[in-house]
Amino acid sequence: MVSSVANARTRLLAGSRGKLLNATLFLIIAIAVIILATKVATLGPAYFVQILVYGLANGSIFALIALGYTMVYGIVELINFAHGDVFTLGGFISLWLLPTFGVTEGGSVSGAGLILPLLAILVISMVACAVVNVTIERVAYRPLRHAPRLTPLITAVGMSFVLEGVMYLWRGPFNLHYPNVLPTAGIELGGANGPAIGFKDLAVIAIAIVLMVALSLFVERTKLGKAMRATAQDRDAAQLMGIDINRTIAATFFIGALLAGAGGMIFGLYYNTITFDQGFTAGLVAFTAAVFGGIGNIQGAALGGLVIGMIQSLSDGYFDTAWTQVLIFAILVLVLVFRPTGILGMRVPEK
Amino acid sequence: MALLELTGIDALYGRVRALRGVTIAVDQGEVVALIGSNGAGKTTTLRTISGLMHPPNGSIMFDGKDITRTPAHKIVGLGICQSPEGRRLFPRMQVIDNLRMGAFLRKDPAGVQKDMDRVFELFPRLKERTTQLAGTLSGGEQQMLAIGRALMSKPKLLMLDEPSLGLAPILVETIFQIVREINAQGIPILLVEQNAHKALEVAHRAYVLETGSIVKTGSGKELLNSPDVQRAYLGI
Numbered sequence: 001m002v003s004s005v006a007n008a009r010t011r012l013l014a015g016s017r018g019k020l021l022n023a024t025l026f027l028i029i030a031i032a033v034i035i036l037a038t039k040v041a042t043l044g045p046a047y048f049v050q051i052l053v054y055g056l057a058n059g060s061i062f063a064l065i066a067l068g069y070t071m072v073y074g075i076v077e078l079i080n081f082a083h084g085d086v087f088t089l090g091g092f093i094s095l096w097l098l099p100t101f102g103v104t105e106g107g108s109v110s111g112a113g114l115i116l117p118l119l120a121i122l123v124i125s126m127v128a129c130a131v132v133n134v135t136i137e138r139v140a141y142r143p144l145r146h147a148p149r150l151t152p153l154i155t156a157v158g159m160s161f162v163l164e165g166v167m168y169l170w171r172g173p174f175n176l177h178y179p180n181v182l183p184t185a186g187i188e189l190g191g192a193n194g195p196a197i198g199f200k201d202l203a204v205i206a207i208a209i210v211l212m213v214a215l216s217l218f219v220e221r222t223k224l225g226k227a228m229r230a231t232a233q234d235r236d237a238a239q240l241m242g243i244d245i246n247r248t249i250a251a252t253f254f255i256g257a258l259l260a261g262a263g264g265m266i267f268g269l270y271y272n273t274i275t276f277d278q279g280f281t282a283g284l285v286a287f288t289a290a291v292f293g294g295i296g297n298i299q300g301a302a303l304g305g306l307v308i309g310m311i312q313s314l315s316d317g318y319f320d321t322a323w324t325q326v327l328i329f330a331i332l333v334l335v336l337v338f339r340p341t342g343i344l345g346m347r348v349p350e351k
Numbered sequence: 352m353a354l355l356e357l358t359g360i361d362a363l364y365g366r367v368r369a370l371r372g373v374t375i376a377v378d379q380g381e382v383v384a385l386i387g388s389n390g391a392g393k394t395t396t397l398r399t400i401s402g403l404m405h406p407p408n409g410s411i412m413f414d415g416k417d418i419t420r421t422p423a424h425k426i427v428g429l430g431i432c433q434s435p436e437g438r439r440l441f442p443r444m445q446v447i448d449n450l451r452m453g454a455f456l457r458k459d460p461a462g463v464q465k466d467m468d469r470v471f472e473l474f475p476r477l478k479e480r481t482t483q484l485a486g487t488l489s490g491g492e493q494q495m496l497a498i499g500r501a502l503m504s505k506p507k508l509l510m511l512d513e514p515s516l517g518l519a520p521i522l523v524e525t526i527f528q529i530v531r532e533i534n535a536q537g538i539p540i541l542l543v544e545q546n547a548h549k550a551l552e553v554a555h556r557a558y559v560l561e562t563g564s565i566v567k568t569g570s571g572k573e574l575l576n577s578p579d580v581q582r583a584y585l586g587i
Contacts, residue, residue, distance in 0.1 A: 226448075226451075226452065227455070229441070229444065230441050230444070230455075233441040233444065234440070234442075236403055236423075237435060237439035237441065238452075239401075239403060239424050240401060240423065240426075240435060241452050241453060241456075241500075241504070242425070242426075242428055242456040242504070243455060244422075
């Protein structure tokens, strides 16, 4: 499929119409950049820095979700549509756990005392999401492993609705308030009411970086990580090496959901609001990030998440939030047309 | 009792029967060739032994154990390793990591290192390319790596599926020389080949597979001189 897209693209670019298309595209991007540059200039550098930090924080959350999409796709070539809802579930479970651990807005636990309970909640939510995701794999995807590719895709959409339904029944259709427990203080960039970098932003970025570094070390160094890479590259050959692929695939769903669950809690702490169906959009955006970076490629997903987060934040900050989604999905279409394997897609020939 | 014994093995792809009552054996120290034309069931036989598919009928005994229903990932631990058709390397891993994957289940780092040295001795070309990605190797190098990777599991039985397929004549010569060397080191080999002439030359014994059934068996020499085999597979 990728090659037919590539052929179509070559044909498209070869013709005179292709040149026109290229020129138009270039013009649009140039205009957008110029408008952006003038706005950046008028609104000042402090604001720009703030937007960049928002973008990073935002992008970190997308990256955490995108990693799960890309890992699962890499190993079973399935777009796990339920993944976005596993992310939401992380938010819901952690929200439920917060009071249990005595963490409330303006509550008795504050400052450094928050670190331990929040970490405990983070770990529990991550593991709970992972268990749910592994169960989904076992029940809904594994029996269909040898079925036509469309079949598990449909069950994935089904599982997505099941999860959303469960969360709807649990907490209702409302925007739920997520306690704002992280310190609101920050580094002021321009006066008391001017732009500032929040402690929150930095915390989100830091947690995401720690998790992503842990993931890449895990995949590069551990035996299970190697088994995952081998299974992704050739499932039969992996079995011939003695790798239990069922266990390896389950582990991939587990780890992907750990990251998504963490993303869900971080999202809540950062935006202070969660909804049962937020995983739909967030999932789509994160999926876009995964495709953007090259689906199946772990570094690509992290990079894609950060880039999409940055684009979103620039669009929100300098244009209009109404444009943001148009922009993101226009980018998805463009990436698929012009570079079907993504920015860091697989480039090694397979003879 | 033979090292490997298949008795009355059937195989099914959906409703198509790919093997019908295949009975073969491999003894210690032997090179046994399985020859036959495309679609005769050679690869299916190896896949069945490796546990990638399970036979509806028949039994497979290895080293005194019944492995008929043993899942694929446990077979290699018992001592059977396959260099599959089409090499099936891990293309986006380095040469050295492919070799390490071959030793995935082993827990004796010193022994693994020793076998790695032995593989490099057998295939000096691979030693020059340890950090290259497997997907970028030439066909011959890939075949060497596939065999090397299989050897890294320290097999009691090595199965080679079409090791000479698609290689230049000079490399074909090299590969069969290596098959001899590996066997001389005491590893029995079950060899599947379309290049019947070469296979029969190195094999102690051989089976001829036709549309899923064994139709002829004998020593390599006997089959080389058999008029039927000559007509059908050797083009004489």
